[in-house]
Amino acid sequence: MIEQLPILNLLVLLSTALVIPLFKKRTFNMTLWFGFFTLFFVFISSIVLTYHVYVHGAFYYHLGGHAPFLGIELLIDGFATFFTTFVLGLLILIYSYSAGDATEGISEKEYGRYYILLFILLFAMLGIIYTNDLFNIYVFMEILSITTCSIISIKRKKENYTSAFRYVMLNEVGSLSFLFGVALIYMITGFTNIGLVADALPDVWALYPANIILAVGFMVIGIGIKAAIFPFHVWLPDAHASAPSSSSAILSGIVIKVYALIFVKMLFRLYGVDLLTELNIPIILTVTASVGMVLGSMFAMAQKDIKRMLGYSSVAQMGYIVLGISLFSYLGLRAAFFHITSHALLKSALFLSVGAIIYKQKERRINHYDGIGKLMPLSMGVFTIAALGMIGIPITSGFISKYNLGLAALDANQTILIGVLVFSGLLNAMYYLPIIIQAFLKEPKTPVYMIKLEKIPLTMMLPIAILGLAILTLGIYPNLVMNLIDLAVESLGF
């Protein structure tokens, strides 16, 4: 029965999204609880799967019992189970936060719709992580980008429509170029199953080099646009800044990470290290990642709106992840995976605490944050922890990931990358530290005794606190997830 759990997870999430609209007559609370139980069930089942894979090893699931070359195949291994569990755990926190803060800019009528979109989004993300079929990845990518677009535009304001339009245009280019890559691969191998294509590629590489070079290019650029890897990041800051805070956390913390995971899957499972090294992909990726790390931080420095600043910071942090991937080594991938988890925690913590501040103070401009730490100690405290993590101060999880990245760079004899890492960390400090100093050391504009202290709903406060604790825990005991990450890296063939 455990073999059925992955498909059950997907079905449960999809049917939740379908059942919510039928609840219209009931109260909104019922929708919330129903969704929470669903999420909890899926979370438990993916923990069970993680344990099962840890003990018994990876397994395949064939939809409809068809052979892999005919039908869709799901591959459940260390990589898939670890990341689904992580995504779900983080999503439960953000979900309970959104129960308190769903009001931000969304009209009362749209609540139900917001949760429908959220569950379809989650369904697509899990599907994309599980599946072992190129065309199926494309289908889930389309579902993901359509739901993301709707979530961005759910506030029904002019700026949301602009950024949603920009998002959908650029991301369609990304999806289509991925599809074009899949078509080129299918043309020469006759398969869309990743395992079968990977077996066939070495034979056809000599016969059809042009096809493969084009396919690699299209797929790298396609996913690059979706994952906001440096030169293709223009859509990200607007889109993530204009969405409601809880969805900014999901988009910036989880969705772009899922695209980074497809990127990893495509590079190492489909093409393999030898082919890509021959095409100089590692060097290209290293350069774009390094430029992105520096320039993303520089753009972030120039922002006045705090959520836009966090959006640009995500661009820089995607640079770190791609840098880890581009080293093409066990250590590099390990560091990249750790940074995916750690940055997902950090960015969600940042967006949620900023969301709480916006919820209470209705203020997004950075230069109006004087003394806000005295008004909202918990939110600003967690913001501080997460910001220190972004800079890479010890005892936060950000330090561990940067340390691992540095080790991986040294291992690959690329000492110049250490310089880039340090410089980028310095730039991070230059835009995060002033906010912290401003918030805690300056006096608030209105005297403290005149304002009520932080009073936000418990459902919002608790997730923020848990995220802050999780960041510190991972910083002190990184081995809690390192074993699972090692398993994930090994399942990619290292």
Next chain:
Amino acid sequence: MDDIIVKSITRIIIPFVQLYGIFIILHGHVSPGGGFSGGALFGTSLILYTLIFGVDKAQKKFSHRVSEIAESGGILIYLSIGVIGIFTAGYFLSNKAAGFPLGEAGSLLSGGMIPLLMIGVGIKVASTMVTLFHTLIMEERL
């Protein structure tokens, strides 16, 4: 549209369009077409009704609530047929192995579960088309 010819012709034509839509949905597994194209035909007939008789009358015939239920219901039919496979054959969406009778190739009652799936797809597509069209018209009014 207040034209007696257009109204009468539409009244005559709609049942035939719908019948043809249902025909295409049910013959998805033996001839070109299937749930999507048949559902689109069926939805077009309802759109034609909206165009001729106005959105208010159309809302009475096929209200937003009904189309919402049909949209969710269509996929739920699909999913529940797929889930049968998990229990009887061990794989989601299994066809022959799950015990669906395959019948004689080429006849209407063949293909196992595929005609049943097509009915779900057809319901979903038809109601989605109508919902989209009605939403576009309603948006204009605001």
